[in-house]
Amino acid sequence: MSNQLHQTVVETDVDNDFEKQINVSCLEYLLMELGPLALRITDKLEKYSSSSTRESNGSGNGNDNKQVDDFHYGGVELFQNESLVSNEINNQMLDNFGFQIGKILIEQLIFLKNDGISTKMDEILDIMKIIARDVWKMIYQKQIDNLRTNHRGTFVLIDNSHRLISSMYGPDKHRISGLYLNFSCGVIKGVLNQSAFKANVEADLKSDGSVHYTIVVI
């Protein structure tokens, strides 16, 4: 679709509508802990279910006794656990965290932006602009760098530097960063869902470190 791509320049527009302020670090630490947290939850849930199935078939895997939360402090040995990281439950969970947040954020943003005069927003491009500009700014303190569309229901949001992921290094980068990208995809889905659009959202980490979110409206 490259020839038909139309580029939309994302304008700068910073609204400071909310009142209470905190240190941005608080949010950064929280977002960062989402990964390990999801892994710990998944591990716990798996243990619950595996302990019940084990009783039924009478055989146990020795590794199951190893408590995932007894890790060395810092908590990221969890990321080395491949089967845990690729477990669908985490990804679902992070997607869901994002979804919940996206749903509420958009409602808030619209509310604060329009003084309640008109909340109708039928153009999906408007929603995309809000995601690229306002939603991203609220969560990641930066805007999406580039928004493209073929005007037929496909949008590509390009983030040149995802704070959590761009600091990563090494061969595991792709595997692990998926956790955090699921969160971002969830946010986009949440916003769209609340705006009455259903869409498939996929994130792709490019070799130059940029993240491409491809959104296909159903």
Add this chain to the structure above:
Amino acid sequence: MSSKSYKSLSDDIWKNRVDKINSEVFTLTYGSIVAQLCRDFTYAEVNTQLEKMGYNIGLRLVEEFFAKTGLGRCTSFKDTSEVISKIGFKMFLNITPTVTNWSGDGKQFSLILDDNPLTDFVELPEDNNAANELWYSNVLCGVLRGCLEMVQLDCDVYFVSDVLRGDPITEMRLKLNKFLKDEVPAGEE
């Protein structure tokens, strides 16, 4: 340092050295974490998970705290209490809890949180267990425990009451178990 100069130091840090954001996304993110945990686990387990998450944050956040404040080791646990409330809470959450209820031996005190950005808009689920068992803001306990451990203070940190549960005040208790003198990095004194 006197409590007054802690205040002016923290005001200065908050004004000049902290990137500020509106608290909503933070509050929302934390809320969806707690809500998710409550769906999957008992409230006791939720408390544990929140504390654990906070602990991991604390281990890291402590470096930012020292890098940005330039503070050295506290001279006493009393001093520590002032630093936590007037500088720590202030520079991260922009609140200054009151330090009070010192125990006779000077090893325990309480922090009273008049304002708590984590709980804005939150109402606990109607079932009675939540109001009796869930410590919604338990992440804060973990953060403090993690930070203090990194400066060789072995502490217990826990909530005593929470306005979310219908209590009149929100009170955190800090109890110093041991100052791990042997683990203090060499060269400090």
Add this chain to the structure above:
Amino acid sequence: MIMIYSLYILNRAGGLIYQKDFNKGLKKITTNDYLILSGILHGVHAIASNISPPSAIPSTIYNNPSFTNTNKSGLKSIETDFFKMFIFQSLTGIKFVLITSNNPISKEPENINTSNPDSFSSSDISINRNINETESILRKIYALYSDYVMKNPFYSLEMPIRCDLFDLKLTDLIKSFSQP
């Protein structure tokens, strides 16, 4: 104008978790030698603090916000005819070792303070304006460490640091100090 050659970061046990050369000048040694050097520095630092006479350690320096180096009685610097080595230690026990040329410092302290967004300006607090340039660089490196290593979700505490963003910011920082 001093030249910054190299930075080592040592974890609390004295293990080398980061080593980077910024400017040519120092000879390379083997990885193993870097590890040995770190271990020795860590050891000498500790021993130095053990043999310090207790009465000589200044206590007023505590809580001086312009002075985050909690390395008081340990090995602080090594000087040869060809380089200077400074050891900075955070309260959490992380050591930052900076190796520079040993030319005299030419920058005015005032300049450092105004160009430094991280400097303290509160009037209530007496500020030690006499921070030397190295101390100021090390303080900023510590800030970068807290921002870009500690906030990397994939970094395990005490383990070797491999963070693109940290490398990048560090290089920028060193460059800004190297420019005349």
Add this chain to the structure above:
Amino acid sequence: MSYYLAVIGTMDNPIYELEFGTFKQQNNGKSLLNQKQLELIPFIINSSLDLIEDLQWKFNKNYFKNYDNFNNNFYKLSCYLTFGNMKLILLHQLDDNLKNDDNIKQFLFEINELYVKTMLNPFYNVNEKIKSEAFDLKVKAVARKYL
């Protein structure tokens, strides 16, 4: 003067309902709706939802004043659509003495604000019934201001 507020979810499910009276002219906010009316109103509101749906597509607006009536035009229905397509419906009387239109719009707008704040509660799920007493009090406080 009596009012009846209903918040209708995205699946036409009522998630909140409250009857109250005016607070103007030393009134105490008690509604004068009788039992029979109270039983009828939910049905009236429900059957008006199709109307809103039609209007919504026709006019691309989010506020519809007096879009339907009840008791031979004695009661009117006005509706405010939130961004997430929740319907905030107010049953009210016409009153020439009041700047009724503006006030009703303002009232519904502030109810929307309350609703957005409710959404911020992590334990609240969209389309779930709002049961909190605090919400009742807040609605009444808004009513006191405008109705």
